[in-house]
Amino acid sequence: MRIGLAVGEVRGPASLDDVVQQVRDAAGGFSTAWISQALGLDALTALAVAGREVGGIELGSAVIPVPQRHPLALASQALTVQAATGNRLSLGIGAGIAAMTAGMYGLPADRPAQRTREYLQVISPLLRGEAVDFAGETLRAVGAVQQPPPLPSLTPAAPQVLVAALGPAMLRVAGELADGVVTWMTGPRTLAEHIVPSAQKAAAQARRSAPRVVAGLAVCVTDDADEVRTRFGAQFAMAGQVPEYRAMLDREGVTSPAELLITGSEAEVARAITRLASTGITDLMLAPFGTPEEQNRTTASLGA
Template structure:
């Protein structure tokens, strides 16, 4: 983890929303590489699968790091994710970093048709099994959920070990990342809320007898930097309303822990009743500023600075509102490129 704001990297959290084509997503990553971003993180929800798109990104870029943020720990077996990481690391010439997490019941049960059972325990066992697979040794593992024996990779293991990060918002999931993972991916946090969770990360590192400096912290931050600042803020507002209103309880609970319980409940209630305009109106300007960076390029850069000042944050991954057009995404990538930090 970093000591000063000047050391904070900037990465891309590629769009969650559907894009016109795989080539469009690859172009964003290539644009990010040209402008000095550290990583291109790819979410996987219910659109294009992450490994296929990441393979295309790896083939069309040379230096930018890449990885999923996140793949869930239900829809693929831990051994298969170990195989996937091994293969992607080969294709990417050592630039891969994996991001895994449980996701949430809305996606796991509603889309994958799998019980959202024991998410933290599953995450821990995935971390351990994926590392065992990628070691190249015969895997013998006896966990509470998974038991494996007698198989090993039939290809060479990764020459460079693949770091595995865990995502999470609650205290226990962040503690788990600090204790077992190589990094933590955070999302939907205010600067104060992130600092509170960093205490959980440090506690987890202590429990694992690890140096918290060895756990890389990445914050995915919704950002939109446009010359039309009002349009940028409108897009960010719509994005937040959707996640709080339509994506289960995780985001609402996270905001509640950070002092926005009334606002989160009002947003969710309006959305649930079909009043999307009411959900938008329930988002105060202060909340919009607290968890993102949206507006004119100058305003968005200023909002980013309060996160860069957080001791312990290594990387801000610039995300994009789900309603942004490809042109608006490209403008934001350009306006918030790492060179604009100083």
């Protein structure tokens, strides 16, 4: 199991300089730096900037909601990041939280699995430099994106495509058409009994390689786990009401996101990570939580 760090706004308000520094910290001992698209910085632009500043680490989006980004536009963005960073991008995408897709953007949020299936049928060939002429039930796309040349001595390469997938239908789509799955706030039992086997079964039926499974969870190394858990529960309380996440909390048998926070002493956090390694996931994406001092302690402890 590879361990990476989440960077950017999932850890609190972050400037572009903050993201670059967080990626630099991650490059000191972690496999990957992951960023999600929130309401501030553009995630892919931030990765391009950070990737030019910091070498030697894989960069991933976890994830970019795609309803407001046509695949021709997103493919162009992703290939630009791939060129800027020397083929180090893993592109995580998702259907988006339905309440935000409809409420903020006024876009349809029905049939997320079908929309994701069609999106993957378009963006995957585009990332390989192929032309598309696609007319589906939810998406129309005609054209191609020229692959920008990467850094000297490298040839263009398509980034891996990962899909935010929690429910059975989305896991089938991801296993059949993508390179892997990304989860957030999904516990070890649900990962082992639902996420990993469902994605692997779908990939096997489609005669694809075993998928990458990237599990995202928050973490805080602390001497007062109860106090940290209370703070985390208050900050992420609304996430527990989102239907997509609520279903995973119910599967895990917990009542709130705070129960999934990895927290405690260095030894307690290490034991929790060891348990996660036994679930079959390929990657663990850890988002340090708390004050800057708490996050620094957590990052240093995890790196050690």
